[in-house]
Each structure stands twice: as C-alpha cells, then as structure tokens.
Amino acid sequence: MTDKFLIATMLLSPLIGFLINGLLVNYNNKSYLRSGIVATVAAAISFLAAATLFLKLLGVSAPEVVKAHFFEWINVGQFKANAAFVVDHISGIMILIITGVGTLIHLYSIGYMSHDEKPAKYFSYLNLFLFNMLILVLGDNLLLLFVGWEGVGLCSYLLIGFWFTDSEKAKAGMKAFVVNRIGDAGFILGLFLIFILFKTVEFEELAKLTYAPELGWGLLTFATMFLFIGATGKSAQIPLYVWLPDAMAGPTPVSALIHAATMVTAGVYMIVRLNFMFMATPNTMMLIATIGALTAVFAASIGLFQNDIKKILAYSTVSQLGYMFLGVGVGAFKAGMFHLMTHAFFKALMFLGAGSVIHGMHEEQDVRKMGGLSKKMPITYLTFLFGWLAIIGTPLFSGFFSKDEILWKTFASPMGSKFLWFLGVLGAALTAFYMTRLMALTFWGKSRVDKSVHVHESPIVMTLPLVILAVLSLIGGWVGIPEVIGHIFSIPNGWEHWLSKQVVDAAAHGSHLEEWLTMATSVILAGCSAYCAYFIYTKKADALEKLKNQYGKIYNIISNKYYIDELYQKTIVVPLVLLSKWFWSFVDVKIVDRTTYLLADIVRGAGSSLRLMVNGNVQQYALYIVAGMVAVLVVILTR
Amino acid sequence: MILSLVTFLPLVVGLVLLFFKSDKFVKIAALLLAVAEFVLSLALLKNFDSTTASLQFVEKYDWIPQFGISYFIGLDGISLWLILLTTFLTPIIVLASWNAIDKKIKAFHAALFILQTAMLGAFVAIDSVLFFVFWELMLVPMFLLVGIWGGEKRIYAAYKFFIYTMVGSIFMLVAIITLMAMAKTQLGVMSASLLDFYKLQIPLQAQHLMFLAFALAFAIKVPIFPLHTWLPDAHVQAPTPGSVILAGVLLKLGTYGFIRFAIPLFPLAVEYFSIYFIILGVFGIIYGALVAMVQPDMKKLVAYSSVSHLGYCVLGIFALNTEGVTGSLYQMLNHGISTGALFLLVGMIYERTHSREIANYGGLAKVMPLFAIFFFITTLSSIAVPGTNGFVGEFLILLGAFKANKIAAALAATGMVLGAVYMLWMYKRIFFGLPGKLLTGHHELKDLNKREVMVLVPLMILIFVMGIFPNLFLDKTKASIEGFLKNNNQMQVSLNK
Secondary structure, eight states, rough: OOOOHHHHHHHHHHHHHHHHIISOOOOTTTOOOHHOOOHHHHHHHHHHHHHHHHHHHHHHOOOOOOOOOOOOOHHHHHHHEEEEEEEOOHHHHHHHHHHHHHHHHHHHHHOOOOOOOOOHHHHHHHHHHHHHHHHHBBSSSSHHHHHHHHHHHHHHHHHTTTSSTSSHHHHHHHHHHHHHHHHHHHHHHHHHHHHHSOOOHHHHHHHHHHHOOOSOOOOOHHHHHHHHHHHHHHOOOTTSTTHHGGGGOOOHHHHHHHISSGGGGGHHHHHHHHHHHHOHHHHHHHHHHHHHHHHHHHHHHHHHHBHHHHHHHHHHHHHHHHHHHHHHTTOOOHHHHHHHHHHHHHHHHHHHHHHHHHHHHTTTGGGGOOHHHHHSSSHHHHHHHHHHHHTOTTTTTHHHHHHHHHHHHHHHHHTOOHHHHHHHHHHHHHHHHHHHHHOOOOSSSSOOOOOOOOOOOOEEEEEEHHHHHHHHHHHHHGOOOOOOHHHHHHHHHHHHHHHHTOOOOOOOOOHHHHHHHHEEEEEEHHHHHHHHHHHHHHTOOHHHHHHHHHHHHHHHHHHGGHHHHHHHHHIHHHHHHHHHHIIIIIIIIIIIIIIOOOOOOOHHTTTTHHHHHHHSOOHHHHHHHHHHHHHHHHHHHTO | OOOHHHHHHHHHHHHHTTOOOOOHHHHHHHHHHHHHHHHHHHHHHHTOOOOOSSSSEEEEEEEEEEGGEEEEEOOHHHHHHHHHHHHHHHHHHHHHHTTTSOHHHHHHHHHHHHHHHHHHHHHOOBHHHHHHHHHHTTTHHHHHHHHSSSSSTTHHHHHHHHHHHHHHHHHHHHHHHHHHHHHHHHHSSOOEEEEEHOOOOOOHHHHHHHHHHHHHHHHHHHTTSSSHHHHHHHHHSHHHHHHHHHHHIIHHHHHHIIIIIIIIHHHHHHHHHHHHHHHHHHHHHHHHHHHTTSSBHHHHHHHHHHHHHHHHHHHHHOOOOOHHHHHHHHHHHHHHHHHHHHHHHHHHHHHSOOOBGGGGGGOOOOOOOHHHHHHHHHHHHTOBBBBBHHHHHHHHHHHHHHHHHHHHHHHHHHHHHHHHEEEHHHHHHHHHSOOOHHHHHOOOOOOOOHHHHHHHHHHHHHHHHHHHOOOHHHHHHHHHHHHHHHHHHHHHHHHOO
C-alpha cells in the first residue's frame, strides 16, 4: 500500500465517520449502537493505518519520514502552504496515541452514551475531533498545524457544550473557545514572525536552517514566545488555564480524549516539533520551564481540596501538562514527549474510570458522596489503582519513568535549575496527596453513598478499554527506562534513540549518584505524602476538620481556586463590556452620529436661501447635482 | 458584447417584469432569469485569461465625445469575482424574498434587478463618468428598497443612507471633473477614461486633495469609522433582501473604489495617508467588534460586525502588498457570503417570531436544529475558523498587515478573539440554554422548509469550497493584483524622483 493511500485512509476515515453520523443518519437518531459502531470502526481503521505507517518507520532500512502531498492550499505572494502530511518519528508517536487511545475511548463511549438523546451527534463530533487532531500532528507546515489546532478547539467547544440546554455547560464551551482564541492570536503572530524571518513555514525547510542562539530579545525570541502563548491557551498553562476545569462540563469520555490525552498536549507537541528553534531562544525556554513548573505546583495545590471527581482530575491534568512544559523548557524534549505519552495512558484511564464511577453512581460526581466503591466496582477500582500508581510515580509504573526523567533533566540540564527541580518535586508530593485523597474518598473507607443510589459496575464495552489502558499505564514507560537503571539489566533506552533523529536535547550533566539521589528524593517524598493522605482521609476525618478550622482562610482561598476566575472577571471581562457599552451609547450615538446632524444643521443654518434648498426633497437634490456638474464643466471648459 | 449583456440583462429583466400581472409569475420569472444571468456571467469566468493583468472583455464606444466621455467597460481579476458575487447572490435573494416581500412584488423585483445592473456597471466601468453614473444609479433602487419595504423607521433610514452617500459622491464628482480637465492640459484631449488618468502627472497638493475627495466617497460606502453610523440604521430598517445586497455587494464598492481609483491614481497621497487608513482599519476592527458585542438586536449586531469585517478589508488594502490586497479581496467575497447568509438567517427567524431581540431567544437549537446548523456554519465562517473561507481572507490580511506594520497587525489580531466573543455569545444566547420567553409561546415554530434550505445550501457549500480550495479563486486574481501593486510602486518611485 502506498504511503499516500495510508495517510489518506488514516485522515479520511474519521472524516467519513463524521459525515455518516452527521449527515446521513437522522439527526435525532437514538440508535447509539449503530452510530457508535460506525464511529468506532472509523477510528479503528484510522488506527490500523497509523500502526502500519509506524511499523514502516520501525524497520531496519526504514525511511526517516513518510510524506504525502495532496494539493497546494494557499499560494499568495511569497507565502505558500500545502495540504501535505508527514509521518516522522515525532508524529509517528502522536498518531499512535491519538488513534489508539481514541479508538478505546470511542468504544467506551458506546456504553457511556447509551442513555443519551443524541448519540449520533456525539459520535460525529468525536470523529471530527480525531480528524482535526491528526491534521494538527501530521501537517507539514506551521499553518496546517494551526488548522488542526483551531479545529480541535472547535470540536472541544462543541463537545463541552454538548448538553447545551444547560446554560452553564454552553457557557463553559464558549469560555474554552474564547480563551483558546487568545492563545491562537499569539500563535498566529508567532507564525508571521517565523515567516518574515525565514520566508517559509514548512517544518522540513525550517529544520534545515541553522539558528544562531539568540541570547537577547530578537525577533526569533518573540516568535517562539508568541507560539508559546498559543501553547498556554491550548495546553492550559498559566495564565490561560482557566478554561480547562470548566471544560469538565462535557461528557466524561470527551474529557479523557480531548482534555487529557490528546488535544491539550498539542502545545507540547508543537514545541517538540520546533525544538531546533526553541533551543535557539534561551529566554523563551526559561519562560516555558518557569511557567511549566509554576503551573505544575499551582494546579496541584488547587487539586488538593476539590470535591468534584472530574475537577480533581482536570487540575491534575493542568499540573501534569506543567511537567511536560518544564521538561521541554529545560531542553529535555524527549522527556516531555515521553511524559505526554504515559500521561495519555494513565490520565485517559483515570478519566474513563471516573466516568465509569459517575455512570455507576447515576451521574454523581461529588467524591464526598462516594466511598467504599472498591467492592461494588471491582474492575473500575483495580484499573484506577494502576492509574493512581502511575501518576504518583510508583517505581516500575509508566509515570515514574517519565516524570523522573523530567525531574532529573531539570536538575542536571544547564537550562534547568535546582529551584525548578524543587518545584517539580513539590508538585509531585502534592500530586501524590490529592490523588490518594481521591482514591480514599472514592474507593476506600466506608461508603457514604446515598441509600437510594443503586451502584453497579459498568458494562464490558466500558471496562475493556479500562483494562487495556491499565496495562499500558504499567508497561508504557518501559520503552524509556533511563540509562542509570537500564544498564544494570542491559535494557537500552529505546525512546531516546527513537526520537534522536528529529529531536536534539540539551545535554545533561550529572553523576549517576546524583541521579539516584534525586530519584529517591521524589519517590520518598511522594510516598510519604501519599501515606499522609491515605491516613487522613481513611482514618482521621475529624483531624482534617480541625485543620480546616485552624487554617480556614488558606483553605478557603485554595478551595476557591485562588479566586482567579473572579479576578479575570473583574479586571478583564467587566471593564471590556463597560467600554463596549460606552463606545456604543456614547461614542457612536452621542458623538459620531450627533456630529453629522450638527454638520447638517450648520449647512441648514448657512442661509435662508440655502434653507429652501435643503428640504429633504430627493429629486431636488438630484437636480442640484446635475446643475452643479454642468456649472463646474462650464467653468473648466471656458477657462 | 458579453460584458454589456451581463451588465444590462438585469435592467431589461427588471423593466419587463413590470408589465406582467401575476405576482406568482413575476417571482418565478425573476428567479429563472436571475439564475440565467448567473450562468451567463459564468461565461466570463470561463473565458477569463488569468495570465494577464490588462483589462479583458473590453468594449469602448464614444458617448459624449466633446468631453471625452465614453462607454468604456472591461474587467480584470479584481472585479471578476465581485461581479460573480453579485450575479450569484441575486437568485438567492429572489428566492429568499419569496414570502418575505408581500407588497408591490413587481416593483420590488424591478428595483432589485435595476440595482443589480447598477452594481455590475460600477464594477465594469473604466470610464470614470460612466462609473459615477452607475454609482449614483445604485442609490435610487436601494433607497426604494429601504424606504418602501423596510421596517418602522424606514423613511428616516433611507434618507440617512441617501444623504450620506450623496455627500461623498459630490466631492468625488468634483475630483473626476478636475482629472478630466487635467487630461485636457496634459494629454491634449479631454478624457474621462481611467486608463488616461493613470498617465497623468498630478502635483502633490492636488493628489492629496483629490485622494481625500475620492476617499470620502468610498469611506462612507465601506463604511470606515467614523462615517459608519448610517449603516446600522440602514441595515435594521432594510428588508432582508436589502440587507443582503447592502452587506453583500454594495459595501464592497467602497473597498473596490479604493483599489480601482483612489490608490492607483494618487500614489503619493497614498504614501502619505496609508498609515491613517491602517489606523482607521484597525480601530474599525476593534470598535466594530466591541460595539457588536453589546447589541441587543441581532441585525444590529450583524451590522456592526460588518464594520469590523470591513475594517479588515481596509487594513489589507492599505498594507499595499500582495498578501494584504489578496486577502482583502478575498475577505470582500467572504463577507458577502457569510454576512449575506447571516442576514438571511436573521430574516428567516424574524419571519417566524417577529422579534430580533436576542434576549427573547434561548434553546432554539432544540426547536430548530437544522436552522441551528446553518447558523453555526455561518458563524464559523464569520469568525474565520480554518476550513472556512473567512480564515483564508483574515489570515492573508493579517499577514500582509504584519509585513507592513507589526503593531497594527498585532492589534488587529485581537479581532480574532473579539469576533469569537460576539458571535459565539450571540449564538449561545439564541440557541443554547432553555427555551426563552419568546419560544415558549411559539410551540409551532417550524424548522427550515425546503425553499429556505435551497437558499442557504449554495452559500454553505461556498464557505467550505473557498476555505479548502482558495487557489481556485485566487489564481484568477494573481496577475491583476501584482499589476496593481507594481504600478503603484513604480509610480511612487518615479514621482518621488
């Protein structure tokens, strides 16, 4: 099969699925099974094509890239952008994650959306999302990446507000789109700067160029910084993270696919894709690493006291994305990508697990009303357990390897620092705490479930994806076992090797001893933190109350998410609306419009003879024009 | 011959239709003839030579030879698509006003077709006096469309529209006559031909004055802030077909005028004034968007969004580079399609509920799902989501602006955000949430019927085709736009010496 055919199949299969469910099937069709199967098969075909392409790259004498050029999209002046797609070692990983995890989530959705009124619509959006996400990672130029970038944002908007009769949910969708658009405006300016500087936006061309490190504040630094603004929007980093927690209004599988595993990692992907350019702008890199580390800690701290199971996971996602940015910010692009992948496994798993809990509890999302679910939902519990072990960094689990790699590189890379490493470890400790709290409140301890709620385990279409993802959460990290451990068992670090074709990391300097010590530090701290949470939330609920009363103010600030939403509302939204109203009712109506009346009055007052003429009689005006024209002509011709 | 045929066929149709009795027959005949006109105009597209920047389909006959005025028409890659936009929108407008126009049906169609000829004539005229005649001719049918078939304050709005435009026109006329006189002194013969005007050596002072005279006429038409206040009134009072023509084609004559007359004729003045127009364009983008955001009336919101969108067009034109001007031209077409569609959609819901108050709505997506989809696609085009036509235009304009002036482009990029805010906020308030107070009383509210779907589908298809395959359209414009810019640069250089 030709490369072009495979790439076309991978891209078009979800698009066709979207069209079938969106156009052919009656809009209100309630047959969730039919539309679900169509969409899942579309996703699975896409996965098969992606896997075939990936295997092509894996071979011994494999090509470095697989390309397919479809048509010339825009060609104006000097600017050129093709509809052309590239599978290389970076996008190869991404397409596997997107279509693989995507297919599992499609399958899961058949169960989850079985009671919904408009499953066909839901599945069509989900397919459309896959299509756009693939465009994002496969596009051979920055503009095509942006097409996918905005496209996934659109699908996110549609799916967050899927249950649109609830005004709050519709609002959450809108907020996501608008906040993302702020980032997108930054992205597009970054794209312009790159085009002005290099006269091309094609990745291949850009990668061929050499970049002198720009230590000051030149155009390239601004370019990468603007692109990073785009990333803070899409990947929910400070200061544009606010949309992601609200995005939990969407159906839970959507949160798993879009708001955990794939779309929100687009910012990380973009930076890895342009790693050669970012490496040349140390100021931007420092900003990225700092924002990443701060977001990791900040979001984790909010996660400590949230009570909505999905909100906890949402803040956790923001925090974990922070780790990825910390990684790429210190020049550890491969580690950032590595965490992107493992996070896709264990966070998708936990979101789907949460969905299973919500489904089994009949739409209950408050962890205070759960407890002791381990017995009633054994598969959900066991798989969730894997996710929990992975995210808190239990050795051998996938999250351990990737997070450790980021922390170590932060410690050892010349672009990192001890302080950033400290923030990273602090975040890891907080993560262990809030995730253990979630486990304790949901699955362990005594049941606080309302008597009227009949809890049940989810059907197999939902638990099967959980099991697969649980296995991946365990073994997914084994492809990138760090050298310090690997050389004992003589396991090579396949991940590093795989990506080194297209990605060049900053060299890390540090001894094996330091690496072991830093690893031990984070594991021990996270372990202690997890134990504390376990102890408090299963054994000593009353002690917690005491603490709450003692530190009431701090608790309130944190549980109200530092009042950031309120701050934005008061400092940006309200003033903007007031300004707009002033523009309208004062500038437009009172000044601009009135001035024209004033001018008319002046003309009218110019003389009584003129007054007779300006009488609003249109025919007369027309006569004046003709008369005036003749007069002017006469003057000119007789000159 | 064909160009004259395309230009005057609507006029003939409009006049002939007046002689028929049956309203039903008039409607059907109007629709068929409007389609025929569109098909006829496709012949222009088919025979268009995209390799040259010079005028095509040229026809030239003496008209008033004493003054050098001739019937001189032709088209190039810049006017080609605007002409096709005009002929494309007319059948859609006829079909859309099937039931909406319920009085004086013959007169309505006559006005519509006469207006079409006037607009086409203005796009093809190369003789400046001929252009002026068509330019003025547009006023009368538009005045009637607003004044007869409009809303409650239609007379006020019609006059406001008329007088505003007239004020601008007078100065333009004076400038045209001056140019004719200059032709007499410099070239030896009096001429009103634009091609002769291009040859003139115009002193700096005169360039400034005459540029401003032309610019005033065009700026009112566009409209550029602060000359825009006639637009919301005209739009709100105009019947749906009037709004569609106004937004779809009429406003473009302003931006077209800049490209055809004001800029190539007065390059030195452009060099001096372009920064002010860039500022006005950027300000218009932001101002229009912000004012649109707080409008309680759908139609007014769309009207102010036009101010914002046309701000992009102005910005792109005065960036004076290929990307900017191409984007601007594309945006003119896009705006004709997306804003035209928005006015059609607003009209369709107004026919059902007789309310345009956004606050009265809510939950409409549940009641009219098909309508909601069409409205959403149009919204996507309006806020320039990639894959739709709006994106290509907005992107090219911002890119061109960025090359010309980075700060202006950065400020204009905020329009990307604000556009999403006002459109999605309106969408949310109309379609999402629980059914609003108006809808609870309208249980019988019906979704779109077949005729309405037929009205909208061509527009929806174009939104995507133009977004995904822009080269189909832009290939035809390349040579002309390059020619326009080259001409401008050369003249600036030679005159500066």
